[in-house]
Every structure is written in structure tokens, then in C-alpha cells.
Amino acid sequence: MDPHGDLTVLYFAWLRERTGAAEETVTPPASVVTVADLIAWLRERGPRHAAAFADAKVIRCAVNQEFAAPETELHAGDEVAFFPPVTGG
């Protein structure tokens, strides 16, 4: 990713409650290339983020409002959303 690129990160359901934020703007280092890298980096932001991302297996992600995978690459300006498996319908 661009070394100085911003990402908008959104949290839904219990991820929002655990992080204490619905939305935040972050500027990860250039070493953050993929969604999995971003999760690892966000986990280090503090105890609330560590708790929210403790079990990455149960977390789903969308990049620019499309479902994404751990290996999906990120770009400056992307909207990245984290949430539990969906339970609508």
C-alpha cells in the first residue's frame, strides 16, 4: 500500500462494540498490503482492538462494499469494513 495512504475502517455489530468505534481513519505502514496484514496491525492498536480481532476466523471483511478475503490487497482511500458473519433475512 502507499506508505502514507489513509484507509477508512468501519466496524459493525460486536466488532463496533468491542473496538468502541463505528468508523476510524487509519494510516498503516507500507508493510500492510492485504486485509490480513491490516488485521494484524489493527490488533496492535490497543486492548479493545486486540479483543475485537482476537479470533480472526469469525470476522468477515468487505473492501469498498464488496466481500473480501484475507489476501485481498488494499489501496489508499479504500473503505474497509469488518463484521461478524451476517444474520439477516
Add this chain to the structure above:
Amino acid sequence: MATVRVQTEDFDVGAEFAALTAGRHDIGGLGCFVGTVRDEGNRLSALTLEQYPGMTERALARVAAEAERRFSLLGCTVIHRHGRLEPGANIVLVIAASGHRQPALDATHFLIDWLKTSAPFWKKEEYADGTAAWVDARKADDEAAARWQRAG
């Protein structure tokens, strides 16, 4: 052209049928599914549905268009509510219109299954004792599976 809405307010099933069929004489069958808030044993006081604004509408519009194409529908309506809903309240409406019954029923089934697994909504249950918990997907999957066992 599908009608897709994500809204807090209730919907009127009869009015949606009328809107979908107005002036049409080519429709031979309508499939319909309405999902409502279920309480088991007076333990639930409300269900709150959270959604991902923007992604929800895009995802619903895309799948409605896919259903219209795949089942050659003459029209379809998908309405999903969000916010705080009490037991008995409507949550979701799917109507599929076709020339014949089979595609109408199949499309209804396709749409509601897709909504269950792929639309960005999350349910939180509030209980009568004042506690609350997010519904987990495993439980929701189990409920879907149980419904099929009963149907079978």
C-alpha cells in the same frame, strides 16, 4: 425492474403485491416470503437489526437483478427492515412474479436463502431479563436447517 428497499418503517404486503402487479396481465404466479420477529417462550423483548448502509442496497439490488435474470421473472420486490423490532413485527419481504408457479417459488427461495447468508445485516436480541446478545451465524444456520427438516 426489481423494487429494493432498506427501511426502518413497516411494509404492507398487500400494497406491495398491488404495486408489483398493477396493470400487468402477463403474471401467472407470485411467490412470497415474509420473515417476522419470533419470540420463543416470552424471553425476547426485541430484535435490533444493524446494517451496512450503502453496501446493503447495492447487494440487494444486485441479487434481485440476478434472480430476475436467472428465473426470467416479470418483476420482484425485496424489502428488508432495520432498527429495533418487537416480536411479531415484519422483518423482510420477498415477492417474485413470473408467468408460472415454479420460477416464482424458486426465485423466492433463492432470494431469501441469499439474504440469510450474504446480505450485510446483523441481529441483536434483547431479552426480557434485560440482557442482550448478538445472534451468531451458526445458530441462524441451524435454524434454517431445522426449518428444512420440518418441511421435509
